[in-house]
Amino acid sequence: MNGMTRPTSASENPLLTDWTGPFGLPPLPAIKPEHFRPAFERAMAAHRTEIDAIAASPSAPSFDNTIEALERSGHELDRVSNVFFVLAGADSGAAIEAVEREISPLLARHSNALYLNAKLYARIAELYRRREALGLSAEQARVLDRYHTRFVRAGGALDKPAQDRLAAINERLASLGTQFGQNVLADEKAYALVLEEGDLAGLPDFARDAARAAAEERRATGKYAITLARSSCESFLQFSSRRDLREKIFQAWIKRGENGGATDNRALIAEMVALRAERAKLLGFKTFADYRLDDQMAKTPQAARKLLDEVWGRARAKAAVERDALQAMIAQEGGNFALAPHDWRYYTEKLRKARYNLDEAEIKPYFQLDKMIEAAFETARRLFGLIFTPVTVPLYHPDARAFEVTDAQEHHVGLFIGDYFARGSKHSGAWMTSLRDQEKLSGDVRPIILNVCNFSKPAAGEKALLSFDDARTLFHEFGHALHGLLSNVTYPLLAGTSVSSDFVELPSQLYEHWLEVPEILQKYARHAHTGEPMPQALLDRLLATRTFNQGFATVEYTACALVDLDIHALPDAAKLDVSQFERDDLERIAMPAEIVMRHRLPHFQHLFSGGGYAAGYYSYMWSEVLDADAFEAFAETGNAFDPATAQRLRDWIYSAGNLRDPAEAYKAFRGRLPAVDALLKKRGLDRAAIEPGNS
Numbered sequence: 113m114n115g116m117t118r119p120t121s122a123s124e125n126p127l128l129t130d131w132t133g134p135f136g137l138p139p140l141p142a143i144k145p146e147h148f149r150p151a152f153e154r155a156m157a158a159h160r161t162e163i164d165a166i167a168a169s170p171s172a173p174s175f176d177n178t179i180e181a182l183e184r185s186g187h188e189l190d191r192v193s194n195v196f197f198v199l200a201g202a203d204s205g206a207a208i209e210a211v212e213r214e215i216s217p218l219l220a221r222h223s224n225a226l227y228l229n230a231k232l233y234a235r236i237a238e239l240y241r242r243r244e245a246l247g248l249s250a251e252q253a254r255v256l257d258r259y260h261t262r263f264v265r266a267g268g269a270l271d272k273p274a275q276d277r278l279a280a281i282n283e284r285l286a287s288l289g290t291q292f293g294q295n296v297l298a299d300e301k302a303y304a305l306v307l308e309e310g311d312l313a314g315l316p317d318f319a320r321d322a323a324r325a326a327a328e329e330r331r332a333t334g335k336y337a338i339t340l341a342r343s344s345c346e347s348f349l350q351f352s353s354r355r356d357l358r359e360k361i362f363q364a365w366i367k368r369g370e371n372g373g374a375t376d377n378r379a380l381i382a383e384m385v386a387l388r389a390e391r392a393k394l395l396g397f398k399t400f401a402d403y404r405l406d407d408q409m410a411k412t413p414q415a416a417r418k419l420l421d422e423v424w425g426r427a428r429a430k431a432a433v434e435r436d437a438l439q440a441m442i443a444q445e446g447g448n449f450a451l452a453p454h455d456w457r458y459y460t461e462k463l464r465k466a467r468y469n470l471d472e473a474e475i476k477p478y479f480q481l482d483k484m485i486e487a488a489f490e491t492a493r494r495l496f497g498l499i500f501t502p503v504t505v506p507l508y509h510p511d512a513r514a515f516e517v518t519d520a521q522e523h524h525v526g527l528f529i530g531d532y533f534a535r536g537s538k539h540s541g542a543w544m545t546s547l548r549d550q551e552k553l554s555g556d557v558r559p560i561i562l563n564v565c566n567f568s569k570p571a572a573g574e575k576a577l578l579s580f581d582d583a584r585t586l587f588h589e590f591g592h593a594l595h596g597l598l599s600n601v602t603y604p605l606l607a608g609t610s611v612s613s614d615f616v617e618l619p620s621q622l623y624e625h626w627l628e629v630p631e632i633l634q635k636y637a638r639h640a641h642t643g644e645p646m647p648q649a650l651l652d653r654l655l656a657t658r659t660f661n662q663g664f665a666t667v668e669y670t671a672c673a674l675v676d677l678d679i680h681a682l683p684d685a686a687k688l689d690v691s692q693f694e695r696d697d698l699e700r701i702a703m704p705a706e707i708v709m710r711h712r713l714p715h716f717q718h719l720f721s722g723g724g725y726a727a728g729y730y731s732y733m734w735s736e737v738l739d740a741d742a743f744e745a746f747a748e749t750g751n752a753f754d755p756a757t758a759q760r761l762r763d764w765i766y767s768a769g770n771l772r773d774p775a776e777a778y779k780a781f782r783g784r785l786p787a788v789d790a791l792l793k794k795r796g797l798d799r800a801a802i803e804p805g806n807s
């Protein structure tokens with residue numbers, strides 16, 4: 113194809129035209145992969161021109177000519193990027209992937225050039241010094257503060273040699289991160305446990321089918337292969353009654369990235385940890401963990417560690433109770449061995465069946481996708497007065513559906529797009545994203561928000577059904593969507609979900625709680641064929657499993673979060689022996705012998721394949737403390753839809769974007785900072801639940 117190089121004029125490239133579709137949508141059906149490269153190039157060049165003009169302005173820096181000018185710049189690039197990344201996630205293919213490989217380094221360079229622009233930084237720094245005298249509104253002061261922080265954290269304030277070193281470190285870290293991920297993938301691809309029909313004792317049909325398909329892919333037709341993909345090896349560990357084979361696959365699973373040779377990740381980890389420590393020092397911090405947490409809600413590694421420590425002791429106690437129940441089951445079956453890590457999932461699955469008699473096939477017909485969407489909308493109506501009305505508009509795929517969102521006064525709030533079904537062109541997982549974010553700087557700009565999921569598409573004429581976990585995912589992503597839709601800020605930088613990563617899961621995890629509110633389930637969990645509501649006894653059994661095996665899950669997770677903070681608190685790691693470090697650290701925290709970290713360091717991609725969660729793996733639990741405590745605010749009133757509490761939630765959390773420091777915002781909503789008690793209760797880690805005999 114020569115479409116990539118053919119010169120495209122603005123008039124024939126739909127990405128470079130105004131968005132004049134219904135609700136201000138871009139002309140999605142007309143956009144082709146070959147339109148992106150020229151549109152990106154033009155948009156980046158336009159943004160560079162804008163930035164250069166701001167930086168080179170002969171006028172003394174003012175909020176208007178610097179900060180507000182930056183906020184007004186890059187509009188075209190935002191629009192092109194938003195469309196591109198929606199498609200790259202939800203409707204990709206070889207052509208979009210090729211554009212992504214080409215464009216990612218260009219975008220990275222574009223952003224480096226912005227944050228290391230010395231003239232621009234000097235203007236921002238001067239404004240920041242004079243901030244008290246500028247007569248700014250509270251929101252303007254916050255925008256200035258965020259710009260200043262971003263530039264400083266990126267190295268804008270450093271001298272040239274330090275900036276050069278920082279740029280070199282960043283580049284090296286980027287390539288080490290890519291290598292780390294590819295090594296894990298290579299170890300996963302290289303391994304398969306090839307089995308005969310007679311080795312499959314205990315496996316349900318879906319696991320046998322998957323193993324046969326995996327063998328065929330490896331040209332071992334007629335045999336069965338268990339691979340190191342989580343779904344393959346976890347279901348084998350759950351169901352296989354062959355203890356010897358469980359041990360084999362488990363050992364391979366936990367050794368990924370630690371097998372010696374070209375794909376061993378331990379040297380890469382040592383180098384990455386050392387480079388991160390050096391970067392933190394250049395930027396004036398004692399350790400990388402201090403640098404990373406300084407701009408989070410937690411603020412310090414000590415604060416994150418305090419939460420983890422509080423949970424850790426209880427999680428270990430609960431896991432010990434669980435272990436004893438599993439060991440008793442082994443004895444009952446006449447087994448004469450101590451429970452090992454490769455036994456945990458197998459005996460847990462048996463115990464789950466024995467205790468709760470819960471069958472996925474019995475639950476599923478009660479969770480229809482369309483009814484669960486209605487349930488999420490109804491919850492938003494009762495909490496925030498929002499109405500969702502289906503509309504027909506041109507989108508990028510026939511499975512995506514759109515709803516106009518209006519408020520109680522029938523004012524237009526935004527557009528919500530739900531793209532729910534799995535397909536080959538979609539990445540796995542579920543996420544919220546946007547085509548346009550709310551702001552008021554260039555008029556009353558209304559948001560266009562998407563939820564993208566991977567639920568199974570039903571056969572023609574059938575109703576789409578969800579598992580209970582799927583329904584929870586739908587509510588989770590819809591909570592993020594409301595964070596975008598209800599956003600009420602002036603400056604784009606502060607809109608919607610642009611908050612710190614240990615705060616951003618609050619609106620989403622909190623929303624999950626309403627799925628379990630009895631009024632919602634009784635009204636919307638209805639059998640797909642009979643229309644009957646779910647029987648109370650079944651509902652009770654379903655809700656009773658919420659705290660089952662949570663000791664194990666909490667230990668498996670919390671150990672990772674603690675080791676993450678510890679390795680990123682090392683002042684220097686040049687001679688780090690990664691395996692030894694992990695062993696020593698686990699011994700220090702008294703890790704139970706029957707449980708292995710959810711992600712061992714040599715394949716801990718959250719930390720080392722890119723740096724997204726480096727010294728930040730604690731964030732999941734931090735947000736969970738917030739959401740459990742926030743829902744208690746409703747529980748305390750005796751009304752899950754209490755109007756006064758809902759109004760505070762809207763004012764301080766869902767509509768507030770990044771207007772305030774997250775701790776301040778939370779305090780304004782709740783009247784105090786969060787307490788950990790509600791989280792402990794939610795996970796069944798409160799004292800009553802840990803007493804033996806109560807597991």
Ligand SMILES: [Zn+2]
Pocket residue numbers: 588592617620
């Ligand atoms: Zn989320």
